Amino acid sequence: MARRKYRMDKRAGAAEETRRRIVEACFDLHCQKGIADTTMTEIAGQAGVSVGTVYHHFPRYEDAITACGAHAAAKVPPPGPGVFDGLDSLEDRLKALAAAVFGYFGRLKVFDLIRADRHRYEVVQGFVDQEAAGRLALARAALAPFGAGDRDIHLTAALLDVSVHDELCRAGFTTAEAAQDVAATLYARLKERLAAAPRRRP
The missing domain is CATH 1.10.357.10 (Tetracycline Repressor, domain 2)
Structure with missing residues (x-):
């Protein structure tokens, strides 16, 4: 036996x-x-x-x-809200957000190539939708303490799309440099409206 x-x-x-x-x-x-x-x-x-x-x-x-x-x-787990642990300022949270999302795309270098086939396979569309929803949720978590509205949250998520990461990398940016510059762009756009807003608990 x-x-x-x-x-x-x-x-x-x-x-x-x-x-x-x-x-x-x-x-x-x-x-x-x-x-x-x-x-x-x-x-x-x-x-x-x-x-x-x-x-x-x-x-x-x-x-x-x-x-x-x-x-x-x-092999390459997507980032979660833990990337914001211990970070209170808008600038720091945007930097952490951009570094986490672009770092994910940097490790999973073929995401945009795979995404191109989303209309041919339902399961691929599911993967793409899941990534987009996760990125939006992460942007929402990053901005939660500052009372951001949906437009600012969607803008933040859109500027962290894989196509932005890949285009900047093709232009000669490293993943880290792309993350830093997108975070700075977002901070310049959002700081006046959000930095002085009453803080909320994330």
Whole structure:
């Protein structure tokens, strides 16, 4: 009985290792060429398994995309409101916000490439919507103590979009420099209205 359990555990471990290789191959190919231009055959070749094995683990390409998205989220977790801990001033919170969001895009360098395929795959649209909602929530959390209205919150989130990050990086900015300059731009725009506002608890 113990030997049978050992064989079953070993088989399950091998299957999990194969699945991991397939997901990592999928992620690598998505980073290289995007989602729409990646095929299951290419994933199989990258992972060193048969196409049938890929389909065994992921019956639909959308299943592989979902697993790839979970892998990316574990590899590069999105920032949370903890980035504002101990920061009270508007300027410091904007700096922390920009550094966190642009730092995330800097680590997940292919987000905009992947986002380009959102209209072709519902699951990708879900990832994109989740990122946008998280960025908006983070902007709201950053400005919460200063009574910011929706227009200022949406402006802040929009100026921290991945397209802004990538465009500035193409222009020669580092991710850190882009974050600093966008934070400074936002602070110049918001300080007169928000810096003197009564403080609220975040």
